[in-house]
Amino acid sequence: MQLKTILTTATMALGLATAALADGHEKTKVGFVYVGPVGDFGWSYEHNEGRLAVMEEFGDSVETTFVESVPEGADAERVLTQMALSGHDLIFTTSFGYMDATMNVAAKFPDVKFEHATGYKRADNVSTYGARxxxxxxxxxxxxxxxxxxxxxxxxxxxxxxxxxxxxxxxxxxxxxxxxxxxxxxxxxxxxxxxxxxxxxxxxxxxxxxxxxxxxxxxxxxxxxxxxxxxxxxxxxxxxxxxxxxxxxxxxxxNWAPYYIDRVRAVKDGTWSSMDTWDGIAPGMxxxxxxxxxxxxxxxxxxxxxxxxxxxxxxxxxxxxxxxxxxxxxxxxxxxxxxxxxxxxxxxxxxxxxxxxx
Amino acid sequence: MDLSAINPIVLIASLMVASTPILLAAIGELVVEKSGVLNLGVEGMMITGAICGFAMAVETGSPALGFIGAALGGAALSLIFAFLTQVLLSNQVATGLALTLFGLGFSALIGQSYIGVKPPTSATLILGLDAMVFVGIGIIAVTWWVLKYTRVGLILRAVGENHDAAHALGYKVVLIRTAAIAFGGACAGLGGAYLSLIRVPQWTEGMTSGAGWIALAIVVFASWKPWRVLLGAYLFGGITVLQLNLQAAGVKIPVEYLSMSPYLITIIVLVIMSADRTRTALNAPAMLGRSFHASN
Amino acid sequence: MIRLEKRKQPSQVWSYLTPILAVIATMIAGGIMFWILGKNPFEAIRIIFWDPLFNTQFASYSRPQLLVKAAPLILIAIGLSLGFRAGVWNIGAEGQYVIGAICGAAVGLAFYPMESFIIFPLMVLAGAFGGFLWAMIPALLKIAFRTNEILVSLLLVYVADQLLASMALSTLRNPDGGGFPGSRNLQQYPSAANPELIAGTGAHWGVVAALIAVIFAYILLAKHKLGFQIKLAGQSPRAAHFAGVNTSVIIVVCLGLSGLLAGLAGLFEVAGPAGQISIDFASNYGFTAIIVAFLGRLHPVGILLAGLLMALTYIGGELAQLMLGIPLAAIQAFQGMLLFFLLAMDVLTDYRPVIGKAKVV
Structure with a gap:
């Protein structure tokens, strides 16, 4: 019961935050969950480069956060929930193994947008993206x-x-x-x-x-x-x-930067919608x-x-x-x-x- | 399948390279354990050595200085362990594990500015083998000689077998053990730097990926005998390299079994060796893992 | 010169005081590290230790998560502590945890999609049995050939990891998963799921099992003859021998129990919080539990508290990454410091610092 109450309160608070966003008064908060350390010079490193590109593109109007080396399963679900509870507007979950955790958390926080890399399950507030x-x-x-x-x-x-x-x-x-x-x-x-x-x-x-x-x-x-x-x-x-x-x-x-910038912009403009992106050489992914x-x-x-x-x-x-x-x-x-x-x-x-x- | 494509000489050369990091870390740990101390922090000291050596080599442009830096870094980290277990008498198993956790974090912190940097290359001597491969064998030879034929070795073993008696004879147990721990840290540091400077070479977080644990297993496998460390490390490294060669040659053995083989074969060989009861394989130093306090 | 003098009896007062002192010392040392990294030290410490428990925004979520995170650690550490007391060194709980999860999940998945109340209990049995069997390998090799159990149990972790990858990719792969690795999600299969028992508490069967294990271990060590034998075997193998303690039995019991509990922890995790067998299912609980066992001074109640403290630093550490952008590396170093201080301060329980002329050490 208690959890439900707090979740409802949180979602209401988030609803308010989103409303404030539309006026352009509040920062857009974007979270990233990485499966490896950002220092792996590989998969997680490149996702983090995408995050840095987002920061550069939008400057002070976005705030980005990340948690690295998050094991798939229970830990991922907890990190995602805490991100949602702490007022994130958009969360990128950058490993296939986060699929079920993303879906579970997304169901509890309908006003938070989720982007899951390389998966195949979607919802109204969950998009998937991958590279060809x-x-x-x-x-x-x-x-x-x-x-x-x-x-x-x-x-x-x-x-x-x-x-x-x-x-x-x-x-x-x-x-x-x-x-x-x-x-x-x-x-x-x-x-x-x-x-x-x-x-x-x-x-x-x-x-x-x-x-x-x-x-x-x-x-x-x-x-x-x-x-x-x-x-x-x-x-x-x-x-x-x-x-x-x-x-x-x-x-x-x-190169995740163009996609990440696009999606963050969509959230800021209020045009974000759930979709399945599988981009290749053409858009530079x-x-x-x-x-x-x-x-x-x-x-x-x-x-x-x-x-x-x-x-x-x-x-x-x-x-x-x-x-x-x-x-x-x-x-x-x-x-x-x-x-x-x-x-x-x-x-x-x-x-x-x-x-x-x- | 074309087994003839596997050239034994090349295979031996690459197994020597593949084994060197665990060999270096294991011989250091052997000395530590001979003195009666069990340091489970090998992984943490290796990765600290990997980044210290890498940073030093990049900053000075000299791989040799890098290895010295790695030895110092590993030894410095091991002194935390020495202080806690020898002076403050903390539990060795837990302190060693804490050292691994700390080392992984600490190395990643220092390493943040070295991601994607290329280290200076080191020269190879023969068959693509570099000097450190032979330094590793040299350390084993010297360790064997010191333990077997010198007074220092005798004292070290005495401390490991019965610290109270050694203390009664006037030997400074804590000091001797601290020196052994520092030696172990230095060797682990060298092993880590071998990975980051020669075998990979690159710095990435968590790059030792469990090599320190294998080194610990090799010490037990070797039943605390220096030359057997070489044997164990070469056996383990050899099977690892061989299984990849077999895969590359297209041998029809399921990959899962091939991947498990280094661990399984090491266990089987140890079982065969320990089954030989005439040799009373229990060579473990009697005081292994026990704290020493002078008033005991 | 300060030297240490052994107390006649371990100090009760200090045994309670040292953990508090250690936490304070960690806050100071860790604070300095965070400050060097350019983060506000007070905020960082507050986020790690205070916010998961009392933050108005999300503590009601993260508090129950403490139990979720701590339960497997406690369950495994209790089993390990029995062996460590007896001088039986099971370093491979991680492997037993993985095998328990595989066996338990396999049983559950074999019944899919049948619904029956019997499935979950069968999974629990399979999980426990799997962990037990995996631990019997080092136990039997030690008894039969005196093979060192540290080496065998440790290397079997890697074998278990390979098996796990193979299971996630083939035998247990979700046939409806479009060729992707990983099993069906057991959370979505009611008869096999290990759900939160009371909403909002985080308590699943694994938490219940951890509490039972704590009580069981407490009684075993305090009251039962076997508990006495375990302690004797560790303190004085010779005395144990003369007292008629059968070492083989002690080895089987200690490794068997720790394997069984680790297997159970794996099963509860795979059926509950984790949900599925995946390549990366193993997440070092088996190794962290060794630290938890020693931090808890191998005492059941101590292990309970140590497990909760470790869980707190994990959850607080995630929050600190999230809210302050502190890198995980700094959190790991911070956890390492906390362990160092806890272990270092422990000396005050058994020894008294005395200022005076040192004897020759």
């Missing part, structure tokens, strides 16, 4: 197919989840289009962030003959190893040029670092053209004919993958070696 990183992977796959001499591309993967599998498929598909002999060696490290293990994985792949390294883990360790070994690699999450001045061909950069001069001019031009075509909507990285790994048909000639299948992708496409764990 596979668009970037298509471009780097193309470059990798052209650049490899041993025809072996080493791929350091985190966990066998749709996001990661989609990336492997997209990269492989486009590498194999320009180089039918290309082979992907995938190593699963079962961690998003374990610099030492990622370094070992990169070494193992190089020892097995890989001369191009791709990673779907957060640390810069594989890039550094590639630099030492004198081979090439692609950065992940951030521009890793610093760590592989010769090795980095380009990097897929998570997925960004490619400048392509290195090591890449021959024609390949560079092809890669840039592909990125432009994807951005313009003229080309979808998953355009048929594509078969599944077992040879069964997935997409017919000219058919384009639907978002639902992509979101839950749990199969390899034809030609990828090995099996998805489990």
């Amino acid at each position: 990183f596979y668009e970037g992977r298509a471009v780097i796959g193309h470059i990798a197919g052209k650049m490899t001499e041993t025809n072996k591309v080493g791929y350091i993967a985190s966990y066998p989840i749709p996001e990661v599998i989609r990336g492997i498929n997209s990269a492989y598909l486009h590498a194999q289009k320009v180089n039918p002999d290309v082979e992907f060696n995938v190593v699963w490290v079962y961690s998003w962030f374990d610099p030492a293990k990622e370094a070992d994985a990169a070494k193992a792949l190089i020892e097995q003959g890989a001369d191009v390294i791709m990673q779907h883990t957060d640390s810069t360790a594989p890039m550094t190893i590639a630099e030492e070994a004198g081979i090439v690699a692609f950065g992940q999450a951030s521009d890793m040029k610093n760590f592989g001045p010769n090795a980095q061909l380009t990097a897929i950069i998570d 997925v960004e490619l670092a400048p392509i290195s001069d090591k890449v021959p001019a024609d390949v560079k031009a092809e890669a840039e053209a592909m990125a432009a075509a994807i951005a313009a909507g003229d080309y979808h990285p998953f355009t048929g004919p594509i078969n599944k790994q077992d040879g069964s048909a997935w997409l017919a000639e000219g058919e384009v993958a639907d978002d639902g299948t992509l979101a839950g992708m749990n199969f390899y496409i034809e030609g990828v070696q090995g099996e998805i764990p489990n």
Whole structure:
């Protein structure tokens, strides 16, 4: 009973705050919940860069807060509730594992807006957003197919989840289009962030003959190893040029800033509504670092053209004919993958070696 | 599947690199435990060493100075533990865990301005191996020699086996243990810096990701014998590297089992070793974890 | 020169006074740290220690959350304390916690979507049994081969973590979850859920179990023969041997009980506050509980208080991040300081500082 009372009072207070907002007298309060430390130089770091961009954009008219390294589950729900209780107008929950916690808290605070990254559950006050990183992977796959001499591309993967599998498929598909002999060696490290293990994985792949390294883990360790070994690699999450001045061909950069600024503005204008955003290269959510001069001019031009075509909507990285790994048909000639299948992708496409764990 | 692609010499070289951080931390902890002290704060000292070494190397441009800074940083942190457990007689298990918590936070605080910075590169000697790999082996050799053949080693062991008797003989138990703890902290610091300066190299919060705990396990695995620390660290590092190589070679063993293998095999090897009853494997220093007070 | 002189008996007064002194000392040292970081020290301290309990805006929410956060810590720490008293070192409660959660959740999910009152009790049994079995591995290896239980229990944490990831990705994955990792949410499955029993109190079955465990441990240690044997085995293994204490039994009981309680904690957490098996379900409760056990001086009531204090610093720490922008790193350092001071001040309970000429130390 008591909880209910306090929640009602709080929601009423928040209602007042929102009303005050419309006059432009009050600051908009925006909260961020991160799954890792902001110092991980990867996933959480990039979300925090987005938060800093929001602060820069709106100056004194917004107040941002964050809580880092919040475990998924009970802790997330508590942090979210406390954010809602302390008068936040908009809360970004930046990890898939916060999905149920976000939904639970959102149901209790109908006047607070929530934005959940990479999830699929929505409500009137819960939006979801994610990035089509596979668009970037298509471009780097193309470059990798052209650049490899041993025809072996080493791929350091985190966990066998749709996001990661989609990336492997997209990269492989486009590498194999320009180089039918290309082979992907995938190593699963079962961690998003374990610099030492990622370094070992990169070494193992190089020892097995890989001369191009791709990673779907957060640390810069594989890039550094590639630099030492004198081979090439692609950065992940951030521009890793610093760590592989010769090795980095380009990097897929998570750039949340434009989206965060948009959504904060929508709350300030009172135009925010629940929606599902899955943006790619076009609005700049997925960004490619400048392509290195090591890449021959024609390949560079092809890669840039592909990125432009994807951005313009003229080309979808998953355009048929594509078969599944077992040879069964997935997409017919000219058919384009639907978002639902992509979101839950749990199969390899034809030609990828090995099996998805489990 | 192409097992022939796994080159044994390259594999050995990379397992030596992979094992060095835990090897360094473990040999330090071995000396601490030989003196009768159980310091569970290895992880905290490692990560403190990782950032101290990183900061020092970046500021001075010298990896060597970085390692010295790491040793000093690890030792300085361990002195908090020494003061609490030796002077104020606090519980060693709890204090060690608190040290880990504090070290993780403290290192992240110092490290805030070093995120995304590249450290100066260190030279490699042969087969891509750097000097620290051999320094690590050297520390093991020296530790073995000191413990076995010197008076200092004898005193250290005496303190660890029976501090009251050692005290009665006039040895300064608290001082000796403090020195051992500082040595352990310095070694853990070196191990941490090896991660941040050579093996990764980069600074990120929580980058030791459990290496300190593995180092603790290796000391027990080694039944407090220096050369067995080398064996244990190489075994553990070797399986870690090998499982990644097997994956890269496309061996059809489920990845989950491969990922568990370093831990499971370490347990199995220890069981086999401890099952040999003739060797009375219980080498643990008798006073391990017990506080010493002169009036006892 | 100040030296320490052992008291004939531990001081009652100081045993109550030292925690208070330690908290005050932490406030001063932590305040200085926050001040150096450019934050208002008074505000920071107030937010960490006072606001979760008494803030008019949200204390009525965060106060019950203390119980939610403290319950698993207390439950695990009680089990560990028995072993620590007997000299049986279970460092791997984290693994037993994870396995308990997996086993319990697996039973619940196996029945889905059947509704029956029997499902939750079965899950509780499975959770307890899972934790117990996982702890039996180091126990039996120690008895049969004298393998060191610190190493085995610790390494099994990592094995449990791998199993957890594998379960979240395959066997227990939500078939309706669109291929995403993580099991069904047990909170949304009434027969398997571990809900708040009385609205607004935070009390779920795990909290109840933690309180029962405290009472049970208190009686065991104070009144029961087994409790006496446990203490004897820790204080003097030789005396215990002559008194006819069977060490194997002590090892099985201590590791078994701590595994069982850790397993229970995992089950209550997965069915209640956490809701689902996910890759990141393990959140260091098993390790933090070791600190809680020692902070509570291995005494059941002490553990209860220590668990609540730890929970307070976690929740207050989150608030401080949220309201003042204090980085988590500073909060961790602050928690470390609090533990240092608590452990350091403890010396005054057993020893008396004396000013005078020091003997040769």
